[in-house]
Amino acid sequence: MKKSTECKASLLELTVERVATANLPTEIGDFRVAGYRSLISEEEFVVLFKGKMDRRHPTLVRIHSQCLTGDVFGSVKCDCGPQLQMAMKKIETEGRGAIVYQQQEGRGIGIVNKIRAYALQDEGADTVEANEKLGFAADAREYKQCAQILFDMGLCDVRVMSNNPKKIAAIEEAGLNVLERVSLEVDAEESASRYLRTKKEKMGHLLEFED
Numbered sequence: 001m002k003k004s005t006e007c008k009a010s011l012l013e014l015t016v017e018r019v020a021t022a023n024l025p026t027e028i029g030d031f032r033v034a035g036y037r038s039l040i041s042e043e044e045f046v047v048l049f050k051g052k053m054d055r056r057h058p059t060l061v062r063i064h065s066q067c068l069t070g071d072v073f074g075s076v077k078c079d080c081g082p083q084l085q086m087a088m089k090k091i092e093t094e095g096r097g098a099i100v101y102q103q104q105e106g107r108g109i110g111i112v113n114k115i116r117a118y119a120l121q122d123e124g125a126d127t128v129e130a131n132e133k134l135g136f137a138a139d140a141r142e143y144k145q146c147a148q149i150l151f152d153m154g155l156c157d158v159r160v161m162s163n164n165p166k167k168i169a170a171i172e173e174a175g176l177n178v179l180e181r182v183s184l185e186v187d188a189e190e191s192a193s194r195y196l197r198t199k200k201e202k203m204g205h206l207l208e209f210e211d
Protein backbone atom coordinates (compact mmCIF):
# COMPACT_ATOMS: atom_id res chain seq x y z
CA MET A 1 0.00 0.00 0.00
CA LYS A 2 1.21 3.48 -0.87
CA LYS A 3 1.44 5.95 1.96
CA SER A 4 -1.27 8.56 2.01
CA THR A 5 -0.12 12.15 1.47
CA GLU A 6 -1.70 15.59 1.47
CA CYS A 7 -4.75 15.81 -0.82
CA LYS A 8 -3.55 17.57 -3.96
CA ALA A 9 -7.09 17.72 -5.31
CA SER A 10 -7.76 20.63 -2.97
CA LEU A 11 -5.65 22.80 -5.30
CA LEU A 12 -7.97 22.22 -8.27
CA GLU A 13 -10.83 24.42 -9.32
CA LEU A 14 -13.99 22.32 -9.39
CA THR A 15 -16.04 22.27 -12.60
CA VAL A 16 -18.99 20.41 -11.05
CA GLU A 17 -21.58 21.29 -8.45
CA ARG A 18 -23.83 19.23 -6.23
CA VAL A 19 -27.50 20.07 -6.73
CA ALA A 20 -29.34 17.72 -4.35
CA THR A 21 -28.90 14.70 -2.09
CA ALA A 22 -31.55 12.18 -1.05
CA ASN A 23 -32.07 8.71 0.41
CA LEU A 24 -32.20 5.77 -1.99
CA PRO A 25 -33.23 2.42 -0.51
CA THR A 26 -32.37 -0.40 -2.97
CA GLU A 27 -32.63 -4.20 -3.13
CA ILE A 28 -28.95 -4.34 -2.16
CA GLY A 29 -29.19 -1.92 0.76
CA ASP A 30 -29.94 1.60 1.87
CA PHE A 31 -27.88 4.18 0.00
CA ARG A 32 -27.81 7.93 -0.44
CA VAL A 33 -27.94 9.48 -3.90
CA ALA A 34 -26.52 12.84 -4.99
CA GLY A 35 -27.14 14.71 -8.23
CA TYR A 36 -24.30 16.73 -9.75
CA ARG A 37 -24.08 18.90 -12.82
CA SER A 38 -21.16 20.12 -14.84
CA LEU A 39 -20.44 23.85 -14.82
CA ILE A 40 -18.83 23.63 -18.28
CA SER A 41 -21.19 21.34 -20.23
CA GLU A 42 -24.69 19.89 -20.17
CA GLU A 43 -23.45 16.73 -18.49
CA GLU A 44 -25.12 15.40 -15.34
CA PHE A 45 -23.76 12.84 -12.86
CA VAL A 46 -25.24 10.72 -10.11
CA VAL A 47 -23.39 9.52 -7.01
CA LEU A 48 -24.64 6.50 -5.12
CA PHE A 49 -22.96 6.44 -1.73
CA LYS A 50 -23.13 5.11 1.75
CA GLY A 51 -21.50 5.90 5.11
CA LYS A 52 -19.36 8.80 6.27
CA MET A 53 -17.18 10.44 3.63
CA ASP A 54 -13.75 11.05 5.17
CA ARG A 55 -10.68 12.16 3.19
CA ARG A 56 -8.33 10.05 5.30
CA HIS A 57 -10.37 6.85 5.33
CA PRO A 58 -9.39 4.56 2.40
CA THR A 59 -12.83 4.41 0.84
CA LEU A 60 -14.16 2.08 -1.86
CA VAL A 61 -15.05 4.05 -4.99
CA ARG A 62 -16.06 3.35 -8.55
CA ILE A 63 -16.57 5.44 -11.66
CA HIS A 64 -19.30 3.61 -13.55
CA SER A 65 -20.11 4.60 -17.11
CA GLN A 66 -23.77 4.32 -17.98
CA CYS A 67 -24.61 1.20 -19.97
CA LEU A 68 -28.34 1.16 -20.63
CA THR A 69 -28.26 -2.28 -22.22
CA GLY A 70 -26.21 -3.85 -19.43
CA ASP A 71 -27.35 -1.89 -16.36
CA VAL A 72 -31.08 -1.87 -17.13
CA PHE A 73 -31.83 -4.66 -19.60
CA GLY A 74 -29.35 -7.21 -18.23
CA SER A 75 -27.48 -7.58 -21.53
CA VAL A 76 -24.80 -10.27 -21.47
CA LYS A 77 -22.85 -8.65 -24.33
CA CYS A 78 -20.83 -6.86 -21.65
CA ASP A 79 -20.06 -7.07 -17.92
CA CYS A 80 -21.37 -3.62 -16.89
CA GLY A 81 -24.51 -4.73 -15.06
CA PRO A 82 -22.82 -7.36 -12.86
CA GLN A 83 -19.90 -4.97 -12.18
CA LEU A 84 -22.29 -2.30 -10.93
CA GLN A 85 -24.12 -4.80 -8.72
CA MET A 86 -20.84 -6.15 -7.34
CA ALA A 87 -19.61 -2.63 -6.55
CA MET A 88 -22.87 -1.84 -4.72
CA LYS A 89 -22.61 -5.10 -2.75
CA LYS A 90 -19.01 -4.39 -1.71
CA ILE A 91 -20.02 -0.93 -0.50
CA GLU A 92 -23.02 -2.36 1.34
CA THR A 93 -20.78 -4.95 3.04
CA GLU A 94 -18.20 -2.34 4.12
CA GLY A 95 -20.90 0.15 5.04
CA ARG A 96 -19.02 2.87 3.21
CA GLY A 97 -18.19 3.88 -0.37
CA ALA A 98 -19.25 5.86 -3.42
CA ILE A 99 -20.08 5.15 -7.07
CA VAL A 100 -20.02 8.02 -9.56
CA TYR A 101 -22.42 7.11 -12.36
CA GLN A 102 -21.48 9.06 -15.46
CA GLN A 103 -23.83 9.30 -18.36
CA GLN A 104 -21.34 8.54 -21.10
CA GLU A 105 -23.21 5.70 -22.76
CA GLY A 106 -21.25 3.39 -25.06
CA ARG A 107 -17.84 4.77 -24.03
CA GLY A 108 -18.99 8.28 -24.84
CA ILE A 109 -20.65 7.74 -28.25
CA GLY A 110 -24.28 7.70 -27.07
CA ILE A 111 -26.89 4.94 -26.96
CA VAL A 112 -28.02 5.16 -30.60
CA ASN A 113 -24.46 5.02 -31.89
CA LYS A 114 -23.80 2.12 -29.54
CA ILE A 115 -26.65 0.23 -31.17
CA ARG A 116 -25.12 1.05 -34.59
CA ALA A 117 -21.86 -0.45 -33.28
CA TYR A 118 -23.75 -3.53 -32.02
CA ALA A 119 -25.19 -3.95 -35.53
CA LEU A 120 -21.64 -4.02 -36.93
CA GLN A 121 -20.69 -6.54 -34.23
CA ASP A 122 -23.58 -8.73 -35.37
CA GLU A 123 -21.73 -8.82 -38.70
CA GLY A 124 -18.45 -9.89 -37.08
CA ALA A 125 -16.59 -6.75 -35.94
CA ASP A 126 -15.25 -6.58 -32.36
CA THR A 127 -16.11 -3.67 -30.06
CA VAL A 128 -13.02 -1.61 -30.92
CA GLU A 129 -13.29 -2.23 -34.70
CA ALA A 130 -16.98 -1.34 -34.64
CA ASN A 131 -16.37 2.04 -32.97
CA GLU A 132 -13.55 2.81 -35.37
CA LYS A 133 -15.68 1.91 -38.41
CA LEU A 134 -18.23 4.45 -37.21
CA GLY A 135 -15.49 7.08 -36.91
CA PHE A 136 -15.30 7.14 -33.11
CA ALA A 137 -12.28 6.66 -30.90
CA ALA A 138 -12.28 3.24 -29.20
CA ASP A 139 -12.91 5.03 -25.92
CA ALA A 140 -14.12 8.63 -25.92
CA ARG A 141 -14.77 8.83 -22.19
CA GLU A 142 -13.38 11.48 -19.89
CA TYR A 143 -13.11 10.92 -16.17
CA LYS A 144 -11.71 14.16 -14.76
CA GLN A 145 -15.00 15.54 -13.50
CA CYS A 146 -15.88 12.19 -11.93
CA ALA A 147 -12.69 12.41 -9.89
CA GLN A 148 -13.55 15.99 -8.91
CA ILE A 149 -16.92 14.74 -7.70
CA LEU A 150 -15.24 12.18 -5.45
CA PHE A 151 -13.19 15.02 -3.95
CA ASP A 152 -16.26 17.23 -3.55
CA MET A 153 -18.01 14.34 -1.80
CA GLY A 154 -15.31 14.61 0.87
CA LEU A 155 -12.92 11.86 -0.25
CA CYS A 156 -9.20 11.75 -0.96
CA ASP A 157 -7.75 8.34 0.00
CA VAL A 158 -9.55 5.85 -2.22
CA ARG A 159 -9.59 2.19 -3.19
CA VAL A 160 -10.77 2.08 -6.77
CA MET A 161 -13.02 -0.72 -7.95
CA SER A 162 -12.04 -0.95 -11.61
CA ASN A 163 -10.21 -3.05 -14.19
CA ASN A 164 -9.56 0.04 -16.32
CA PRO A 165 -6.13 1.68 -15.87
CA LYS A 166 -7.39 4.90 -17.55
CA LYS A 167 -9.90 5.48 -14.78
CA ILE A 168 -7.26 4.93 -12.12
CA ALA A 169 -4.87 7.31 -13.89
CA ALA A 170 -7.60 9.97 -14.16
CA ILE A 171 -8.33 9.75 -10.44
CA GLU A 172 -4.63 10.12 -9.63
CA GLU A 173 -4.22 13.02 -12.08
CA ALA A 174 -7.09 14.81 -10.35
CA GLY A 175 -5.07 14.69 -7.13
CA LEU A 176 -6.77 11.91 -5.17
CA ASN A 177 -4.65 9.19 -3.54
CA VAL A 178 -5.32 5.78 -5.04
CA LEU A 179 -4.23 3.41 -2.26
CA GLU A 180 -5.45 0.23 -3.91
CA ARG A 181 -7.13 -1.17 -7.00
CA VAL A 182 -9.95 -3.53 -6.11
CA SER A 183 -10.61 -5.86 -9.03
CA LEU A 184 -14.19 -6.38 -10.16
CA GLU A 185 -14.11 -9.57 -12.15
CA VAL A 186 -17.49 -11.08 -12.60
CA ASP A 187 -18.24 -14.45 -14.12
CA ALA A 188 -18.52 -13.63 -17.78
CA GLU A 189 -21.42 -15.14 -19.62
CA GLU A 190 -20.33 -17.02 -22.73
CA SER A 191 -21.42 -14.26 -25.11
CA ALA A 192 -19.50 -11.61 -23.16
CA SER A 193 -16.20 -13.48 -23.33
CA ARG A 194 -15.24 -12.11 -26.75
CA TYR A 195 -16.01 -8.58 -25.56
CA LEU A 196 -13.89 -9.07 -22.45
CA ARG A 197 -11.02 -10.52 -24.47
CA THR A 198 -11.08 -7.40 -26.69
CA LYS A 199 -11.08 -5.18 -23.60
CA LYS A 200 -8.05 -7.03 -22.27
CA GLU A 201 -6.08 -7.30 -25.50
CA LYS A 202 -6.92 -4.02 -27.23
CA MET A 203 -7.76 -1.66 -24.38
CA GLY A 204 -5.32 -2.74 -21.68
CA HIS A 205 -7.89 -3.76 -19.07
CA LEU A 206 -6.43 -5.63 -16.12
CA LEU A 207 -8.34 -8.89 -16.37
CA GLU A 208 -6.91 -12.12 -15.04
CA PHE A 209 -9.04 -14.62 -16.92
CA GLU A 210 -7.54 -17.12 -19.34
CA ASP A 211 -9.18 -17.83 -22.68
Ligand SMILES: [Zn+2]
Pocket residue numbers: 067069070071078079080081
Ligand atom coordinates in the same frame (compact mmCIF):
# COMPACT_ATOMS: atom_id res chain seq x y z
ZN1 LIG B 1 -22.04 -2.45 -20.94
